[in-house]
Amino acid sequence: MVSEYRLKRRVQFYETDAAGIVHFSWFFRYMEEAEHALWRAAGISIHRAGSDIGWPRVAASFEFKRPLRFEDEFDIRLRIVEMTRRTIRYACDLAQGDTPIASGGLTIACVLKRPDAPMKSIDIPPEIAARFQVAERDA
Amino acid sequence: MVSEYRLKRRVQFYETDAAGIVHFSWFFRYMEEAEHALWRAAGISIHRAGSDIGWPRVAASFEFKRPLRFEDEFDIRLRIVEMTRRTIRYACDLAQGDTPIASGGLTIACVLKRPDAPMKSIDIPPEIAARFQVAERDA
Amino acid sequence: MVSEYRLKRRVQFYETDAAGIVHFSWFFRYMEEAEHALWRAAGISIHRAGSDIGWPRVAASFEFKRPLRFEDEFDIRLRIVEMTRRTIRYACDLAQGDTPIASGGLTIACVLKRPDAPMKSIDIPPEIAARFQVAERDA
Amino acid sequence: MVSEYRLKRRVQFYETDAAGIVHFSWFFRYMEEAEHALWRAAGISIHRAGSDIGWPRVAASFEFKRPLRFEDEFDIRLRIVEMTRRTIRYACDLAQGDTPIASGGLTIACVLKRPDAPMKSIDIPPEIAARFQVAERDA
Numbered sequence: 001m002v003s004e005y006r007l008k009r010r011v012q013f014y015e016t017d018a019a020g021i022v023h024f025s026w027f028f029r030y031m032e033e034a035e036h037a038l039w040r041a042a043g044i045s046i047h048r049a050g051s052d053i054g055w056p057r058v059a060a061s062f063e064f065k066r067p068l069r070f071e072d073e074f075d076i077r078l079r080i081v082e083m084t085r086r087t088i089r090y091a092c093d094l095a096q097g098d099t100p101i102a103s104g105g106l107t108i109a110c111v112l113k114r115p116d117a118p119m120k121s122i123d124i125p126p127e128i129a130a131r132f133q134v135a136e137r138d139a
Numbered sequence: 140m141v142s143e144y145r146l147k148r149r150v151q152f153y154e155t156d157a158a159g160i161v162h163f164s165w166f167f168r169y170m171e172e173a174e175h176a177l178w179r180a181a182g183i184s185i186h187r188a189g190s191d192i193g194w195p196r197v198a199a200s201f202e203f204k205r206p207l208r209f210e211d212e213f214d215i216r217l218r219i220v221e222m223t224r225r226t227i228r229y230a231c232d233l234a235q236g237d238t239p240i241a242s243g244g245l246t247i248a249c250v251l252k253r254p255d256a257p258m259k260s261i262d263i264p265p266e267i268a269a270r271f272q273v274a275e276r277d278a
Numbered sequence: 279m280v281s282e283y284r285l286k287r288r289v290q291f292y293e294t295d296a297a298g299i300v301h302f303s304w305f306f307r308y309m310e311e312a313e314h315a316l317w318r319a320a321g322i323s324i325h326r327a328g329s330d331i332g333w334p335r336v337a338a339s340f341e342f343k344r345p346l347r348f349e350d351e352f353d354i355r356l357r358i359v360e361m362t363r364r365t366i367r368y369a370c371d372l373a374q375g376d377t378p379i380a381s382g383g384l385t386i387a388c389v390l391k392r393p394d395a396p397m398k399s400i401d402i403p404p405e406i407a408a409r410f411q412v413a414e415r416d417a
Numbered sequence: 418m419v420s421e422y423r424l425k426r427r428v429q430f431y432e433t434d435a436a437g438i439v440h441f442s443w444f445f446r447y448m449e450e451a452e453h454a455l456w457r458a459a460g461i462s463i464h465r466a467g468s469d470i471g472w473p474r475v476a477a478s479f480e481f482k483r484p485l486r487f488e489d490e491f492d493i494r495l496r497i498v499e500m501t502r503r504t505i506r507y508a509c510d511l512a513q514g515d516t517p518i519a520s521g522g523l524t525i526a527c528v529l530k531r532p533d534a535p536m537k538s539i540d541i542p543p544e545i546a547a548r549f550q551v552a553e554r555d556a
Contacts, residue, residue, distance in 0.1 A: 012446070013295055014295060023291075025292060029429070029431050036430060059200070060203075064195065064197055067258070070296050118205070119206070152434060153307050155434050168292050172290055189532065302473075306441065306442045334436070339479075341476045342476065
């Protein structure tokens with residue numbers, strides 16, 4: 001069972017903006033990259049072609065402490081901090097070594113995708129829930 | 140003095156993802172589009188070439204209620220909900236008519252950009268602060 | 279029958295990069311925005327949910343003459359320059375007034391989307407082909 | 418002296434579109450990722466903060482042969498195919514093993530960035546030109 005994932009990443013040029021720093025919308029994509037890598041580490045894909053189960057984002061947030069610039073290397077740490085019957089909540093920290101860059105959160109929900117009808121909230125299938133667990137708190 | 144901006148927008152194809160809906164990172168860009176339009180409505184640009192003042196994002200969040208799809212038209216409403224000496228906080232609502240799509244928040248800070256030194260928090264210049272005011276609460 | 283579309287557009291902040299100009303990848307998105315608006319002007323959507331017909335891009339190119347910067351307004355002009363049984367080719371010009379910014383080309387092909395099999399090239403359905411025609415050459 | 422770079426990459430979710438495949442604009446970003454990695458392999462950064470030399474893109478093109486989907490792994494191969502006094506031209510091939518995905522080209526020019534004046538084409542500085550050479554043709 002997995003509960004955490006760490007990823008090393010380098011800033012790409014197209015992620016920067018005219019202020020010379022990474023545009024804030026990219027932090028949400030960095031967080032999602034780590035989430036999908038966590039799922040791969042758990043042995044599954046969060047988005048399988050043809051599946052009628054989906055994982056829309058319910059809430060997302062970030063607090064930005066220091067900027068990132070072109071070619072900067074940084075660390076992404078994603079942890080599962082809550083699991084309910086129908087949702088998973090992650091906490092995410094970006095850092096350069098010991099220097100914090102940003103802290104974020106992401107909540108996703110399990111849904112049934114139905115053609116010609118809205119997505120419907122469902123319980124997380126047990127074979128998926130069994131692969132994940134909440135991370136232990138840092139001491 | 141401006142305190143609110145409303146924008147009509149249509150979903151572009153490159154904003155959708157393989158789940159067939161707008162990728163959640165785009166909502167933060169929609170919110171920023173409305174912010175920059177608000178500043179233009181106030182008679183100024185949030186990013187002037189050569190200026191040593193910048194407006195980095197300090198915090199950003201969204202709650203997602205319903206998905207948007209390719210070519211959907213929607214409304215963005217951005218309001219100033221708090222101004223301090225050094226920060227501005229916005230609330231943002233996306234909707235299709237009376238149907239809520241998502242609600243977000245964004246806090247920005249005024250900084251001095253210094254070559255070879257970190258950005259430094261400063262008071263909002265009076266000629267900028269004078270153009271904005273907090274929006275009245277909805278009744 | 280439509281053969282051409284003109285669109286006015288303003289540069290968004292997230293389209294700029296650390297060089298202070300619009301990142302070149304965005305010009306391809308601007309071109310596609312105009313293409314999809316052309317299809318809407320022809321009364322149809324290029325991507326209908328549930329349709330088994332698709333329009334993948336076969337080739338795309340741009341020559342860049344002058345940069346665009348944050349908040350610049352510019353004009354996009356897209357014309358159909360060739361139609362074959364299975365493909366449509368567009369030419370695209372970006373300009374600010376009489377000042378050329380960039381010139382691009384885009385070729386798309388009509389395909390049948392098949393679950394569990396590669397996309398298959400097919401003839402453009404007559405009810406779609408009947409809505410478009412090649413633009414007249416500029417004098 | 419470097420003339421070629423190979424990069425392994427995995428498709429991220431935010432790179433896909435509602436057609437279920439990577440949006441074509443991303444191929445240009447993949448090509449640029451390999452270009453910047455080539456420059457790092459040559460010991461330099463293509464974009465140094467504070468430098469008055471820039472490398473705007475003059476032309477870019479791609480032919481798309483097969484689609485990429487979420488989590489696909491693929492190879493990017495970038496080669497220098499021409500160097501003039503003021504420009505560098507690359508060829509780029511994307512593949513999955515022996516299966517070609519797309520072929521692109523990119524031409525960049527060396528410019529002097531001038532505040533309050535347009536960018537001006539200049540000769541490539543010798544200390545930069547000395548680090549690169551044209552790749553040998555495939556047999």
